[in-house]
Amino acid sequence: MAAYLSLKPIQRRNRSYPTEDMNKWMANYHTKLDFLDYEITARKATWVVDRTHILWCHDSRNEQYHGGYRGVPEKRDLDIARRAALWIFGFLFDVENADERLALAIAQKLPPPAPERNPAYDTAIDGAYETIDIEGHTYSTSEILYSLDYEAYRELGIELSQAQPS
Numbered sequence: 001m002a003a004y005l006s007l008k009p010i011q012r013r014n015r016s017y018p019t020e021d022m023n024k025w026m027a028n029y030h031t032k033l034d035f036l037d038y039e040i041t042a043r044k045a046t047w048v049v050d051r052t053h054i055l056w057c058h059d060s061r062n063e064q065y066h067g068g069y070r071g072v073p074e075k076r077d078l079d080i081a082r083r084a085a086l087w088i089f090g091f092l093f094d095v096e097n098a099d100e101r102l103a104l105a106i107a108q109k110l111p112p113p114a115p116e117r118n119p120a121y122d123t124a125i126d127g128a129y130e131t132i133d134i135e136g137h138t139y140s141t142s143e144i145l146y147s148l149d150y151e152a153y154r155e156l157g158i159e160l161s162q163a164q165p166s
Helices: 002-007 019-025 029-041 051-066 075-092 098-109 119-128 141-148 150-163
Strands: 132-134 138-139
Touching: 002 029, 019 029, 029 051, 029 075, 051 075, 075 098, 119 141, 119 150, 138 141, 141 150
Parallel strands: none
Antiparallel strands: 132 138
16 A cells, blocks of 8 residues: 555555545555545455455564564465455455455466476486485486486487387
8 A cells, every 4th residue: 555655646546645544544554544544445446355354464564573473374364464465455456356366466477387207208317317216215217317307318318219129
């Protein structure tokens, strides 16, 4: 909300607010939520994530960062915080389906899934090389090569499988 309020009106679809209100809303987290309440009312919308839940997550976050609590946030709190953040962002910036758009953007940045292992390559590579022991665990050479460098696995698999008599 602070980022939104800090923008020029043109960056907020020409929404402008009196300086006195802006200063009041920027004072602390509770007053930022007062701004959100104002904006929800002005746009004739409703709270999607309950204000008390948002405050709970904010207080939990503050305890994590500033209170010396060294634990891990509960998944429930993280889910609420994520849902609230995406809803508030989408609401303020008029972004429909912000959660779906984020999921799509993340999916587009992920590397493509690795190709399936080839049983013929595995047989050829493992027939030519011994198993590898790492910290008490035994791995086949094909498994290690596939995991580390698919192209090298594929090239060696092709070379060795073609060299084997049929």
